[in-house]
Amino acid sequence: MTQQINLKSEITATQTGLRLDRALAELFPDYxxxxxxxWILSGAVSIDGTTVDKPREKVFESQEIAIDATLEEEVHAEAQDIDLNIVYEDDHIIVINKQAGLVVHPGAGNADGTLMNALLHHHPEIEHVPRAGIVHRLDKDTTGLMVVAKTVEAQTHLVAALQARDIVREYEALVTGTMTxxxxxxxxxxxxxxKRTQMAVVHGGRPSVTHYRVAEKFRAHTRLRLRLETGRTHQIRVHMAHIGHVLVGDPVxxxxxxxxxxASEEFFDTLKDFKRQALHAVRLELAHPFTCEIxxxxxxxxxxxxxxxxxxxxxxEENPVEYL
Known part of the structure; x- marks a missing residue:
């Protein structure tokens, strides 16, 4: 169950010089x-029409504050024995190679059977960490690497690193069309x-940057390596669709x-049978939240x-193209 939150207010003289998060707590005491x-970290707060994502930002009298956020009903997740492909684990973090079909967080239509349920079974103490330590998400049918924090301290460090763009997330994708x-x-x-379940390139939306390079070209498709500078919902899928190179198999x-x-019938069948977006988080690089080791x-x-x-x-090979 979700509720759209639209709040507006103005900074008063007594709030001048306060941190943004403290000022908002005074302006909107119900939250x-x-x-x-x-909300601030997710880019749902703006000052005088400009998105601000730093809780420590100072505010000043007469500034217009707006919050446009989705309030999700808190979900109590139960521990469930679900297979996880754990590629690294220590006392502070878990790195997972997520399989296709696994939803990250319980929500509408996915009350259980999620990564969060699996984490609570694998490491019960993680229930004391917000969102069971989940720092960033992958779409249900996107595969690949995710980092999860096992402690509040580790999560705080990783969230800050993500906001500072200090975590490297590199993806591999197959897209339609031949890119040069x-x-x-x-x-x-x-x-x-x-279409409220979809994202789009929208004037005035949250800043979003995706870098990509061509890894391999085919007759009517391209294999890409992509790196996220920001991490918006469906970012790669939306950006590639925006430039006319939709991810192969993307159902949305x-x-x-x-x-x-x-094309051979065999090739057509292979394309037709691929039912998810062809997107995989192939590389993850970060500074360890405790040791600072890269x-x-x-x-x-x-x-x-x-x-x-x-x-x-x-x-x-069967249909060579000269320009390749």
Whole structure:
């Protein structure tokens, strides 16, 4: 159950010089300081029309404050014995290679069977950490690396590192169309005006930056490596669709099968049978929250994407294209 929150107010003379989170706690006493801080960090708060994502930002008299956020009903998750592919674990963090089909957090339509349920079973003490230590999310059908904090201190450190863009998240994707060169998509993202379950490039949305480079070209598709500078919901999927290169198999943003001319029936079937967005979080790099050591992990490309990539290579071999 969710509720859209739209709040507006003005900073008073007595609040001049206060931190943003403290001032908002005074202006909107019905909401906890923790929730207000989460809203700030997520980019749901603006001052005089400009998004602010730093709780320590100083405020001044007469500034207009606006909060546009989604209030999610708190969900009590039960521990469940769900297989997790843990690639690293110590007393402070867990790094997981998430499988396709696993929802990260309980919500509408997914009351259980989520990563959070699995984490509570694997490490019961994690119930004392907000959101069971989850620092960032992957979409249900996106695979790959995620870091989870086992302590409040580790989570606080990792969230701050994520906000400071000090955590490297690199992805591999297969997109429709042949791209000639890499680049950067720097376009704001917000919820779609009419399709409320979708995101879109929206004027005045939250700043969003995706860097990408071409790893391999096929007849009608491209394999990309992408790096996130920001981490908005569906960011890669939305940005690639925006520049006309939808992720293969994306059920939301239009990644329907698009085989090139003279494609074999086998290749067409492989495309048609790929039912999720072809997106995998392949590399994760961060400073350990306790030791400060720079640590890097790589997750192998999942079998379904390997199969699809091989099918694209075979199609290219059977139908050579000179410009490649």
């Amino acid at each position: 906890s300081r923790t929730r207000i801080k989460e 060169a890499g680049g950067t998509v720097d376009e704001p993202i917000d919820r779609h005006e009419t 943003y239009g990644g329907r099968p698009r085989p090139p001319k003279k 640590m890097t992990w790589h997750a192998p490309i999942p079998d379904d994407m390997v199969k699809l990539t091989k099918a694209m290579r075979k199609d290219l």
